[in-house]
Structures are given as C-alpha cells and as structure tokens.
Amino acid sequence: MSLGISEDQVELADSLRKWAASLGPIAAVRAAEGDPHADFADLWSAAQEMGLAAIALPESAGGGGGTVLDQAVALEACAHELVPGGLLGASLGALLAGRPGRFGVQVFPGGVVWDGGTGTEALLLDADDTQSDVQPDAQPDVQPEAHLGVDLSARHASVPAAVGATETEVDPARRRLAITLAAAEAAGVARWCLGTAVDYAKVREQFGQKIGAFQAIKHLCAQMLETAEAVTAAAWDAAAAADAGDETQWDFAVDVAAAVCFDGAVEVAKSCIQVLGGIGFTFEHDAHLYLRRAITLRSLVGSADDAAERVCAAAVAGVRRQVDVDLxxxxxxxxxxxxxxxxxxxxxxxxxxxxxxxxxxxxxxxxxxxxxxxxxxxxxxxxxxxxxxxxxTRPDLVIAGWAVPTVLAHGTDEQRERFVRPSLLGELTWCQLFSEPGSGSDLASLRTKAVRVDGGWSLSGQKVWTSVAERADWGICLARTDPDVPAHKGITYFLLDMRSPGIEVRPLREITGEALFNEVFLDDVFVPDECVVAEPGDGWRLARTTLANERVAMASARLTKSVERAVALAATGDLRAAQRVAVGHQVALATVCGLLGVRTTLRALGGQGPGAESSVAKLLGVRSRQESSELVVTLQGDRLAVLDPLTARPDTPGQRGENLAADVWEQLNTRCLSIAGGTTQILRNVAGERILGLPR
Incomplete structure (x- = not known):
C-alpha cells in the first residue's frame, strides 16, 4: 500500500512510480558509478518539469499547491524506483526557502549537506543564529564539495568545519521537515525491498518447490511486511502532523518516525538480500543499492536511540499522539x-x-x-x-461478540429471537468450545464427535482453553459430524446449553497462578436440531464468519497500560539513559500500533477495503504488549526477586506506592497473547499466504 490513503494520493503514487521507472533511474545510477560530480541532469530536468520537488509549495510561489503529505507520497514513490538527482534535498530546500530550486541542505550542525552535489544551491545553517530563517545566500563564497558516498544514487556534500553552525543546538523547524521527508523515502525503500523479496520467493525453486512455501521464508517475508507497515504508518503520520499545524504533535510524530523508520528500512533491505540469497549479494542485483540508500538515510537523520529518548521525555511531559479524523x-x-x-x-x-x-x-x-x-x-x-x-462506556460482549454475529448471519429466525437480544442485554453469557488438546490453531483436526440421535445430536469429546466456561449459559461448539469427508467439510456448528447433562467443567490454572481457563468434557451431551446453526458440515465456514458490515473503531493512538506504566516509571527520574531509551522505543511502537488502526479507519471511511495494516496490527500489537510489560518489570530491578509471583495478584500493593505484583501479573499474563486466537507463527503463515500471496 502507498503511504497515502486518499484516492488522489494513491493515484499520485501509482502514476509517479510508473513515470519514475520509465526514466531508467537504476541504469543512470550505475552509469554514474565512481563519478562524484555526476549531476543526473536528464533525470533532474524531468523531475523539474513535473514540479516534483515543489509539490507542497503554494501555487503563488511556483509550486503545486499541495500538502506536505502529498510531497511525502511523491518522495516515497520516487524512492521506490531509486530516482537519483537529489529530490529529497530539493524538496526540503523548496519548503525551507519558499521557492523551487535544486537545493542541497545542511540539516544538522557539522559539515554534511544533503544532496549538495554539482549544480545545487546550498542552504547552510546560519553560523550566528541557528534558529533564524533560512538565508540561501548567507554564505555565497562557500562551495560545498560533492562526494561519493555509500548511497550510489545520491551525491551528498561537505563544507569546511568552520562553515555553518557548529553549536549542538539544532534548528527544530529544519530538523522536523528533514526527518519527515526522509522517512517517506525510507518507506519507499522498504516497500521495494518487500515486493522484490516476495516476488522472488514466489518463483525461485529449491528442493522441488517454491521457496516461499518454506515456513522460514514465509515468516521472514511476513516480518518484513510488519516492519514495512510500521515504517509506512510512522512516515505517513509525520507528514500528516506537518499539515495539521501543531508543532508539539509534529515533534512527537517526527521522533516516533526517527525511532522507527530508518532502522526499519535497513532491516527490510537486509532481509530482502537474505531472501534473494546469493543473487542478492551480487553487485549486479539492485538490492544492495536500496540497502545503501537505507543505510545513508539512517546516517543522515541521527540516532534512533536519541529519538527514542526524546519520545520518552515527551511522553513523561504528557504528550500523546492525538490524531483527528476529518469526516x-x-x-x-x-x-x-x-x-x-x-x-x-x-x-x-x-x-x-x-x-x-x-x-x-x-x-x-x-x-x-x-x-x-x-x-x-x-x-x-x-x-x-x-x-x-x-x-x-459500552459493556464488553466478550465471546457473545463472536457468537451472536454468526447467529445473525447464518441462524434461523427462531435462533435470532432466542439468543441475540438477551445476549446484548447481558442476560446470556457465552463461551467458545473450539480448541482441543490436539487442535489449537489447527481446528480442522478436532476430534469431538457428534453422532445423530433422535431429535438432535450426541456430543462427546474434550475442549480446552475455554474462558468463562464455569459461568457461561451457552457455548458455541464445533464437533465432527462426518468423519468420512475431508477434514474441513465434516464439522458442524452447535449452540450448546452449558447446563446440559454430561458437561463437566474443570478449572485450568495458568502461569499467573489463577484459573481463568477451563477444560470442558462432553459425555453424550444432547443438542437438539434447533441448536444447529446453518446445515451440518457448515461449521468450518461459520467459524470463520464475520458480518459483511464490519465494525469500524474510532481512530486512536492511545498507549497501552504497560506502556503508560513504563512512562510513569520514567517520570520518577530514577531511570538511566539507556532505560529511558527503552521506554521511548516502547512508546514509539505502541504509537505505531495505534496509527495502523487509524489508517484502517481512514480506509473504511474512504470506502476502501482493509489494507495490510489490519492484519499486521495484531502481530505488532502482541509484540508491543509483551515487550512493554516485560520492560516494566525489568525497570524495577531486583525487587522482583523477593516477590512470590504465584501469590501476587493485580491488586496486591507494592513498595513505594507502586504495584510490582500487578506488573509481574501483567508480564506473565501477556504471554498468552502470542498463542490465543492463533499463534504468532500461524498468523505469519496466514499473512504470507493471504496478503503476500506466497505459496502454501
């Protein structure tokens, strides 16, 4: 998916990728190898004619009258094709100078000028006042020297150490804008690397089959998808925040992007080469050119850890990403x-x-x-x-939120009348009887049997991991009604009265020391025909059902409980710098998880189907909750050693007014998140096959 979400931005990205590819940018990069003075004049002329570097300038200033987000979409698309010629510096310079031009920009104190190659106009920091407005001609006698660098598609420059600002203070406006636009390029790099790896995995054969069918490759590609979506969401948000006009929010979004996007792009580029194998390690393949661009972008914007520490400080000060949805x-x-x-x-x-x-x-x-x-x-x-x-606050329907939609979509009028409204009112409590000791994520292998009897069915078998079974009124139960057909076709969906004779519920104690789950034993339990949903054999299809008109949640980038707890610990002032960095990275990850939901909401509002964000959100969300809950406990040092985790409860008071017992309980409890509802590994298989199109 493009960094942009609106129809116009998606079309802009598609058209620019095609246009950029038609220019032969990779061939131009290779032809200029070894020449520090290569100016890629033909490509720059084409970009200038398109007005690409001035999209976000007002029309009155010779620009396209677009937004910073429009500019970011264009940069992402061109980075996807590795267009050389300094579009990043020119776009940044145009916005800083308020006019189009082929600019090289000194973003940070020191000697590096972004895209300051031959034929560019240097926007140098004012040595006397780093906070002043940009003065393109402040030092007309200085000619930056272009260099060959790691990125073969760019020509960055240097100026003497005595030229430009040397103070440690950075112009915040210049820094915000520079990282915002650079993050868009990082997203383009990540997208190309993901697409290239997946395309190769679909056709390359080893051991008699496509390598994309191997679980190790499938998981690696799925992890690339997770990272690429995170990079895209953070880059999009930085650009959207730029257009919103709130500098505090923009600062926060930029630091989240700096903490996420550039390391993320490097990781995806490295994984691309890993999937490609030996061919990816050759100079002839283009993959190393994208890795070089990613590494260079990361070096230009500064440390991700420094950004994470700023994110932590902002969170301690009460800043949270507030994303408004424009209806x-x-x-x-x-x-x-x-x-x-x-x-x-x-x-x-x-x-x-x-x-x-x-x-x-x-x-x-x-x-x-x-x-x-x-x-x-x-x-x-x-x-x-x-x-x-x-x-x-709406009451949580819990399992009824899964059971009742199935009855609505596939049940009889009598079933809807009997179950829907009482469930909404809280008069009926539901449990789910799907998993079995030998059938967790692989529901098609379940062994609970349903045998035809007079007026209904007799169910026998064992279910496990069943929440609230000890107090549920009804359960949704899958059982095998036909053992002679393929596994997915012989399953039926039953509504089971949990007070029926033959049901035994045994509590199952978890690692927290509590018993929230249960084992449920079924011994010739009678289920009447009127409690079969749809037809016998339809159970697999019904188990996967959702309403066509799916729930759209209000967009939010709020932090989770453990991340807020980590921020509270940082606010005590007792944490070391490395610990504050760790907290900042968790704030950034939780923020990105929220942004994935925002992007899904915006797609729904635009009449689009869900993008990859909705599938990636669970994988990243699980990682966020598990890592942040573990961090909270780690931050509290050796006090953990004298706390009995089997007697600790969420309401057990801790020392100094803190609740270490609750923190330990949360860390232990969140271990279930990568198992429940399909393990992380199974979900990565699903993402690889259904989103990326990798072979089974």
Missing part, C-alpha cells in the same frame, strides 16, 4: 441526533443504560436492524465520538 462534513446531518441520543443514554445508569444502548442500536451499530443500525463507517465513528463525549 469532511459527512457527519453534519448525523451528529445532532447522535449527540442527543448519547446524552439521553448517559443520564441512565447500570442495566437501564445498557438497555438504552441496545434499544437505540448504539451498542452494536454495525449490526443489522433491529439489533443494530447497519451503520456505515461514518455513522459508526460519529456514534463512538458522541458516546465518548457523553462518557458512556
């Missing part, structure tokens, strides 16, 4: 009624409030009437916003 006026006719309804619901309490949410369709607005509103994405967002404004 472009589509909410004007919806909002008054939504606000009035939310305020009316807010005036009620307890069961009355829940009943009012159900009656209005506001508990599940994406569900079809009469249980919801069949609401489109805009309406869902507005309802979320107004309920939040009125301080109304």
């Amino acid at each position: 472009e006026g589509r909410d004007e006719t919806i909002r008054p009624e939504a606000r009035a309804t939310a305020e009316r619901i807010a005036a009620l309490e307890g069961a009355d409030q829940r009943a009012a949410l159900v009656e209005a369709g506001y508990l599940t607005p994406h569900w079809p009437a009469p249980y919801g509103l069949g609401a489109d994405p805009t309406t869902q967002i507005v309802i979320d916003q107004e309920l939040a404004r009125a301080k109304v």
Whole structure:
C-alpha cells in the first residue's frame, strides 16, 4: 500500500512510480558509478518539469499547491524506483526557502549537506543564529564539495568545519521537515525491498518447490511486511502532523518516525538480500543499492536511540499522539441526533443504560436492524465520538461478540429471537468450545464427535482453553459430524446449553497462578436440531464468519497500560539513559500500533477495503504488549526477586506506592497473547499466504 490513503494520493503514487521507472533511474545510477560530480541532469530536468520537488509549495510561489503529505507520497514513490538527482534535498530546500530550486541542505550542525552535489544551491545553517530563517545566500563564497558516498544514487556534500553552525543546538523547524521527508523515502525503500523479496520467493525453486512455501521464508517475508507497515504508518503520520499545524504533535510524530523508520528500512533491505540469497549479494542485483540508500538515510537523520529518548521525555511531559479524523462534513446531518441520543443514554445508569444502548442500536451499530443500525463507517465513528463525549462506556460482549454475529448471519429466525437480544442485554453469557488438546490453531483436526440421535445430536469429546466456561449459559461448539469427508467439510456448528447433562467443567490454572481457563468434557451431551446453526458440515465456514458490515473503531493512538506504566516509571527520574531509551522505543511502537488502526479507519471511511495494516496490527500489537510489560518489570530491578509471583495478584500493593505484583501479573499474563486466537507463527503463515500471496 502507498503511504497515502486518499484516492488522489494513491493515484499520485501509482502514476509517479510508473513515470519514475520509465526514466531508467537504476541504469543512470550505475552509469554514474565512481563519478562524484555526476549531476543526473536528464533525470533532474524531468523531475523539474513535473514540479516534483515543489509539490507542497503554494501555487503563488511556483509550486503545486499541495500538502506536505502529498510531497511525502511523491518522495516515497520516487524512492521506490531509486530516482537519483537529489529530490529529497530539493524538496526540503523548496519548503525551507519558499521557492523551487535544486537545493542541497545542511540539516544538522557539522559539515554534511544533503544532496549538495554539482549544480545545487546550498542552504547552510546560519553560523550566528541557528534558529533564524533560512538565508540561501548567507554564505555565497562557500562551495560545498560533492562526494561519493555509500548511497550510489545520491551525491551528498561537505563544507569546511568552520562553515555553518557548529553549536549542538539544532534548528527544530529544519530538523522536523528533514526527518519527515526522509522517512517517506525510507518507506519507499522498504516497500521495494518487500515486493522484490516476495516476488522472488514466489518463483525461485529449491528442493522441488517454491521457496516461499518454506515456513522460514514465509515468516521472514511476513516480518518484513510488519516492519514495512510500521515504517509506512510512522512516515505517513509525520507528514500528516506537518499539515495539521501543531508543532508539539509534529515533534512527537517526527521522533516516533526517527525511532522507527530508518532502522526499519535497513532491516527490510537486509532481509530482502537474505531472501534473494546469493543473487542478492551480487553487485549486479539492485538490492544492495536500496540497502545503501537505507543505510545513508539512517546516517543522515541521527540516532534512533536519541529519538527514542526524546519520545520518552515527551511522553513523561504528557504528550500523546492525538490524531483527528476529518469526516469532511459527512457527519453534519448525523451528529445532532447522535449527540442527543448519547446524552439521553448517559443520564441512565447500570442495566437501564445498557438497555438504552441496545434499544437505540448504539451498542452494536454495525449490526443489522433491529439489533443494530447497519451503520456505515461514518455513522459508526460519529456514534463512538458522541458516546465518548457523553462518557458512556459500552459493556464488553466478550465471546457473545463472536457468537451472536454468526447467529445473525447464518441462524434461523427462531435462533435470532432466542439468543441475540438477551445476549446484548447481558442476560446470556457465552463461551467458545473450539480448541482441543490436539487442535489449537489447527481446528480442522478436532476430534469431538457428534453422532445423530433422535431429535438432535450426541456430543462427546474434550475442549480446552475455554474462558468463562464455569459461568457461561451457552457455548458455541464445533464437533465432527462426518468423519468420512475431508477434514474441513465434516464439522458442524452447535449452540450448546452449558447446563446440559454430561458437561463437566474443570478449572485450568495458568502461569499467573489463577484459573481463568477451563477444560470442558462432553459425555453424550444432547443438542437438539434447533441448536444447529446453518446445515451440518457448515461449521468450518461459520467459524470463520464475520458480518459483511464490519465494525469500524474510532481512530486512536492511545498507549497501552504497560506502556503508560513504563512512562510513569520514567517520570520518577530514577531511570538511566539507556532505560529511558527503552521506554521511548516502547512508546514509539505502541504509537505505531495505534496509527495502523487509524489508517484502517481512514480506509473504511474512504470506502476502501482493509489494507495490510489490519492484519499486521495484531502481530505488532502482541509484540508491543509483551515487550512493554516485560520492560516494566525489568525497570524495577531486583525487587522482583523477593516477590512470590504465584501469590501476587493485580491488586496486591507494592513498595513505594507502586504495584510490582500487578506488573509481574501483567508480564506473565501477556504471554498468552502470542498463542490465543492463533499463534504468532500461524498468523505469519496466514499473512504470507493471504496478503503476500506466497505459496502454501
């Protein structure tokens, strides 16, 4: 997916990639090898004619009248094709100088001038005042010297050490803009590397099959996808924040991008070469050119750890990424009624409030009437916003949120009447009876049997990892009704009364010391025909069902509980620099996880299907929660050694007013996240096959 989300930006990215490829940029880079004075004049003339470096300038200044995000989309597309000629420096210089030109820009104190090759106009820092406005002619006698560098597609330059600012203070406006645009190039590099690796894995054969079918390659490509999506989300957000006009928010978004994008692009480029194998290590293949661009971008923007420490400091000061979703006026006719309804619901309490949410369709607005509103994405967002404004919190449907949509979509009228509304009102509690001791992620191998009897079915078998089974009223249960057909086709979806004779529930103690899960034993449990959903044999299809009108959540980049806890520990002032860096990296990762959700929401509002972000979000979200909860415990040192984790509970008070017991419980409990709902490894297989198109 492109860095841009709107239809216009997606079209811009597609057209620019095609245009850039038609120029033969890689051939130009190779032809200029060894020449420090190569100016790539033909390519620069083509880019200048297109106005690429001045997209974000006002039309009155000779620009395209676009946004910084538009400029970032263009840079991403051109970096995807490795266009040489200094577009990054020219784009940065145009915005700083307020006019088009072929600029080389000194971003940080020191001697390096970005894209300051032959024929460029140098924008040097003012040695007397690093905070002053840009003065392109401040030092007309200085001629930066172009150099060959690691990046063979660029010609950066140097100036004498005595020229330009030498103080450690950095011009914040110049730094923000430089990292914003450089992050867009990093996203383009990551995208090319991911696509190249995946395309190769689809056709290269070893041991008689395509290498993309090997789980090791599939997982490596899936991890590249995770990183590329994170890079893209952070780069997009930095550019979007630039256009929003809030410098504090832009600073935060830029530091998140600096902590994520450049290391990420390098990692994806290295993994690309790994997938390519020997051919990727040759000079003839283009992969090393992209690795060189990624390494150079990282060297230009400064340390990711320094950025992470700034992220930590900002978070301690109370800064969180606040992303506003522009509904472009589509909410004007919806909002008054939504606000009035939310305020009316807010005036009620307890069961009355829940009943009012159900009656209005506001508990599940994406569900079809009469249980919801069949609401489109805009309406869902507005309802979320107004309920939040009125301080109304929806009750969590838990397993009913999975069970009831299946009944809605595939059940009979009698089943809908019997189960849907009582479940919404909280009168029925559900559990899920899918997993078995030998069938976790591989549900098709389940062994629980359902045998035809008079008036229904008799179920026998064992289920495991079943939450709330000890108090559930009903369970959704998969059982094998036909052992003579392929595994996926012989499964049926049952609604099981958990008070039926023959059901035994045994608590299963987890690593936290608690028993939240259960084993459930079924011994000739009778299920009447009216509790079969759809037809016998449809169970596999139903187990994977979701409503066509899926839930669209209100966009948010809020931090998770453990990340907020880590920030609170940093606020004590007791952490060392390396620990603050670790906290900052976790804040950045959690922020990116939220941004993936924002991008999914924006796609839905634009009428697009979900992008890769929605699939990647769970993988990165699990990593974020596990790493941050572990970090919180690690930050508290050896006090852990004298805490009994089997007697610790989330409400056990800790020392100095802190709750170390809760922190330990959280670290232990989050280990389940990479297992529940499909292991991380299985999900990477799924991402590799369904998103990247790798062979089974």
